[in-house]
Amino acid sequence: MPSASMISDYLWLIPLVPFAGFLINGTVGRKFPRALVSAVALLCTAIPATIVAWLWIVMKSEGAPEVLRVVSQPWIAITGLQIDFALTVDHLTLIMLGVVTGVGFLIHVYSVGYMAHEEGYWRFFAYLNLFMFFMLVLVLAESFLLLFVGWEGVGLASYLLIGFYFTKDSAANAGKKAFIVNRIGDFGFLLAMFLLVREFGSLDFSHIFQAINVNPGWHGGILTAIALLLVLGAVGKSAQIPLYVWLPDAMEGPTPVSALIHAATMVTAGIYMVARCHVLFNHSPHALGVVAIIGAATAIFAACIGMVQHDIKRVLAYSTVSQLGYMFLACGVGAYTAGIFHLLTHAFFKALLFLSAGSVIHALSGEQDMRKMGGLRKRIPVTFWSMTMGVFAIAGIPPLAGFFSKDEILYQAFVSTNPIGKLLWLVGLITAGMTSFYMFRLWFKTFFGPEHFEEHTDLHAHGAAVHAHSGGHTVMVVDPEDNHAHGVHESPAIMTVPLAILALLSIIGGWVGVPAAMGGHNEIEHFLDPVFSTDAAVEAATTAHGSELGLAVVSVLVALAGLGIAYLFYYKKPGTAAALAAKMPALYNLVAHKFYVDEIYGALIVSPLLMLSRLFLGGIIDGGIVNGSGAAAGATTRGLSSLVRRVQSGNIRSYAGWLALGAAAVLLVMIFGRSIWMH
Incomplete structure (x- = not known):
């Protein structure tokens, strides 16, 4: 039976192996055959899943520790604040790791067939591995700061995957929408971390939760403020009212992306974070009430x-x-x-x-x-x-x-x-x-x-389609010998x-x-x-x-x-x-149009912001200051050059005159400058 100390040596591989898959396919995958791209992506997902299975055996064995931590050298060490680059595994982490690696691996396998004839095959699997890396960092993090790294990373990866068909406007817009809406929630998370540093002098889970537990009478106040800011972050990431609007549009990405985001990774991050911070939330009944009401309403x-x-x-x-x-x-x-x-x-x-x-x-x-x-x-x-x-x-x-x-x-x-x-x-x-x-x-x-x-020709039929190039565009043609290409x-x-x-x-x-x-x-x-x-x-x-x-x-x-x-x-x-x-x-039209929430957001928030941006940034800053300063600099240069170019007349007598004038000026400076210096 492997020991806890033995498995801890391999804990770092859980997030790092998918990251290696991202680097390999993301840099040289374009030159790989599709089978090799698939092999890299699947192997770099299967290895973490195997380590997690091993971890389950270790953690459930007799006498195994309830919490397994791996700490590296200090990550940030400044006066009054030290944050270690540390990973932790407890029973909650173990369940999340099982979900992310197990379901994530099955989605990777499915994607090999689903994306078989898509352009950017290597890019898709690179993004998919990157998503896994950031989600595993989020789950394994021992501190709010490292969790935030994974938190922002899954936001980035979701932007890349939702907008995978970036030539399609709806997909590109959906990716931007997901990214921007999540930044609103992430702002709350950042403010919560600032308050945690001010109040506890640390961002480590163990330090903060222990400090709260030794003060059982400590309720509300600053804890409620921190908890509510964390709730704002969770509302954005887990698509709750009022920041849920990005998730329905996330379906613009390939279907395996929808499965990964909706089932096993990104949207569960907010739930996991609230559960991880249960010590904090238990000391803030008002914040818990807000969470319950938001959940029921959503x-x-x-x-x-x-x-x-x-x-x-x-x-x-x-x-x-x-x-x-x-x-x-x-x-x-x-x-x-x-x-x-x-x-x-x-x-x-x-x-x-x-x-x-x-x-x-x-x-x-x-x-x-x-x-x-x-x-x-x-x-x-x-x-x-x-x-x-x-x-x-x-x-x-x-x-x-x-x-x-x-x-x-x-x-x-x-x-x-x-x-x-x-x-x-x-x-x-x-x-x-x-x-x-x-x-x-x-x-x-x-x-x-x-x-x-209708009986369509299935362009995605396995083995039925081949690629051809016409006029600079990739098109799909069906192999007439394939009996499964039709219907x-x-x-x-x-x-x-x-x-x-x-x-x-x-x-x-x-x-x-x-x-x-x-x-x-x-x-x-x-x-x-x-x-x-x-x-x-x-x-x-x-x-x-x-x-x-x-x-x-x-x-x-x-x-x-x-x-x-x-x-x-x-x-x-x-x-x-x-x-x-x-x-x-x-009533039907109201519900069918999703209660016009997107339209309301567009009228009350998006349009005014765009108008302000065009007026202030585009008009005053860009048009006035930036363009104005550039125009002024150009006019000054042209004015000076028009004067200086008169010296270059091509007339030898003019050059001799300018030379004599310059020599006289030098002599005057030397004479009068010396007398001033002596006085």
Whole structure:
């Protein structure tokens, strides 16, 4: 059995190996054949996943330490502040590492098939490895500063991946939108770090949390200010109200990017940060209340929008925003374990849903509008059954993964000491019904009913397309010998195998959290006990209030109601939804246009800023000062040169005169200058 000291020697490899993959493919990958680019990218993701698996064995072995730290030389050492470049692994880190490396590796494998004929293949995998590097740095960080390095890094990598099709305006704009909106949240994170340095003289987690723990009566005040600023950072990164607007547009990137961002990496960073800082948040009830309210509001708001979207990826995008709201809600009522549990199961079924959607899009030659789908269950059976598992899991149908994690959040909200805990539970319950409805709506519209698509030539068919160059542009031509190049067909094995693995995880992934009320042992709660200390008041409330089993029955009935309504509207009587929308056009248009939030932001924030920038920066600074100073310098130079050039007349007598004048001037200076010096 490997020892903790042995594994610590290899801990640095977890983030560094993906970074090596980024350097290799990013610098010389253009010259590599695609098979070699794939091999580098997959190997540099598989090695960290293997080390993490090894780490699981070590940390769960008898007598293993609960926390494993690796500290290098001091990173920053100035008067009054020292920050070490240190990595730490505890049970919370271990779960996050498993999600990032495990799900991340499956997405890399899937991408080999999905991106097989895309231009910039080497660039895509370089960015993907870079994303993994920064996310692993974020998870392993022992200090707020190192976490912030990973935090900003995933923002950069998301910008590169969302805007991968940079020649397409919508993709370029989506990448910029994600980058700019996240800077708003990151500003709050920066201010929080400044306050932490001022208050604690450190940015190390262990130092700060220990200082808070030795003062149990310390509540509110500066801790609330720090916590609220951290919440602002988490709201940006995890796409909560009011900074959620970047995430739905992130679907402009390739579908594997959507799966990586929405399921396993970037959007979970905010949840992880709040859970990591639970000691700080537990001493700030007001900040926790804000987190709970933001989470509940985001969950139901995004679910409303998801109910009427027609783009299959956009439905899943708003579903992600809603599910992240659930995780925020859990953290806000102090149920950090429930939040992390849902983060874990959500990574499985949301990655599965996005990759299955990618397989549907692949089969339909890029079509994403569900109104142009239908009847696909017999055409692409592996994709159908994979997405079915994901849909049932996210809808909360037992015994799939989403049922256990979602119900744990609802139960913890119901029994919490939060004054509005029952209201939060009700909002979460209604959201669960809405989630079931819009996910089964997606299921029925995509796989059942008549076929609404045309038989396209699939330009992405595995092995069907070859590249040719015409007029300086890359075009796709279909090999007429390939029998799979025409019509709707199933994705290749390199895409369907990851789907099958994720489908299995979506079925059994929640069994690690089966509560005692349902005959389980809630293994994940016991696993995270060393990280999260249970508050006595919360424990008492949990014991004193109602039956968890009864609440679970209610949530299942609500999920089944959502299934039944979707069945009626989109399978049994397909015209019902359209007729209902026609009766309430104002309400339907309001929701279909996403409550006009983007338009409101554009009118109240973006347009005034652009106007101010053009007036002040473009007009006064650039047009007045910069251009004016340049024009003045040019005019001065021209004036002086016009005078000086008169000396160069080409006339010898003129030159002799200027020479005599110059000599006289020199003599006068020498004579009068000497007399002044002597006096």
